[in-house]
Amino acid sequence: ILRGSVAKPHLKPYMASLQMDGQHVCGGFLIAEQWVLSAAHCTEETDGKLFQVLLGAHSLTEPEPHKRLYQVRAQFPHPGSNIHNNKDDLLLLQLEEKAELNADVRVLPFQREDRDVAAETVCEVAGWGTIDHSGRRPDKLHQVERPVISRDVCNHRTRHDGTITKNMMCTDSRRMDTCKGDSGGPLVCNGVAEGVVTAGSRVCGNYKKPAIYTRIAPYAAWIDSVMASADE
Numbered sequence: 716i717l718r719g720s721v722a723k724p725h726l727k728p729y730m731a732s733l734q735m736d737g738q739h740v741c742g743g744f745l746i747a748e749q750w751v752l753s754a755a756h757c758t759e760e761t762d763g764k765l766f767q768v769l770l771g772a773h774s775l776t777e778p779e780p781h782k783r784l785y786q787v788r789a790q791f792p793h794p795g796s797n798i799h800n801n802k803d804d805l806l807l808l809q810l811e812e813k814a815e816l817n818a819d820v821r822v823l824p825f826q827r828e829d830r831d832v833a834a835e836t837v838c839e840v841a842g843w844g845t846i847d848h849s850g851r852r853p854d855k856l857h858q859v860e861r862p863v864i865s866r867d868v869c870n871h872r873t874r875h876d877g878t879i880t881k882n883m884m885c886t887d888s889r890r891m892d893t894c895k896g897d898s899g900g901p902l903v904c905n906g907v908a909e910g911v912v913t914a915g916s917r918v919c920g921n922y923k924k925p926a927i928y929t930r931i932a933p934y935a936a937w938i939d940s941v942m943a944s945a946d947e
């Protein structure tokens with residue numbers, strides 16, 4: 716998160732850190748007791764290995780009462796996701812067991828009504844991604860509030876030039892922005908997860924390149940079907 720602030724500890728109890736060999740790779744969030752939603756691109760350099768999911772954390776390194784690293788039973792990248800674009804950039808992770816829910820570990824509801832969030836709506840996004848232009852990686856969760864910008868503005872030829880589909884949404888990236896390592900985290904508007912930070916490589920903090928999110932509502936049926944069909 717560029718030019719945001721340190722989050723209040725454990726006030727975003729749905730936040731997950733997707734880790735590989737003890738290192739934070741991407742964000743994610745708890746959508747059900749045994750399920751985390753993130754971004755498919757985050758699996759690109761993991762050559763088939765499964766993530767581990769850290770829940771209940773504020774600091775990535777310090778011991779905290781409800782912090783716990785969960786093994787992942789299975790990962791389900793959206794079948795339409797690919798390395799060439801930001802389409803269908805969603806990843807479902809089934810935890811090895813149901814997460815123990817408590818004050819620091821809670822499910823976040825996601826939007827099921829497929830209707831665009833109004834431009835100028837101020838939403839919030841959090842993550843353990845880079846916090847400055849030298850790529851510094853924070854130990855603690857950071858957050859920032861950003862206004863939604865319309866798809867028409869985001870698709871302007873000087874911005875993302877028509878690549879933003881109806882299944883994507885954008886927020887203003889002037890100065891304050893998401894950045895590498897924040898991908899997979901939720902864009903939360905009025906307490907509901909409306910989007911997932913896309914994990915395609917992108918410049919951060921440049922107003923000409925707004926932040927891009929995968930809208931969740933269009934994928935509610937896919938999410939429900941994967942959760943329903945995955946084996947116990």
Ligand SMILES: O=C(O)c1[nH]c2ccc(F)cc2c1NC(=O)[C@H]1C[C@@H]1c1ccccc1
Pocket residue numbers: 739740741756757758759760761843844845851852853894895896897898913914915916
């Ligand atoms: O965050 C992203 O957009 C993104 N997209 C990807 C695609 C492939 C892929 F193998 C990884 C990523 C990845 N994450 C990262 O590179 C994470 C490792 C870097 C990082 C940044 C800040 C703080 C901690 C760690």
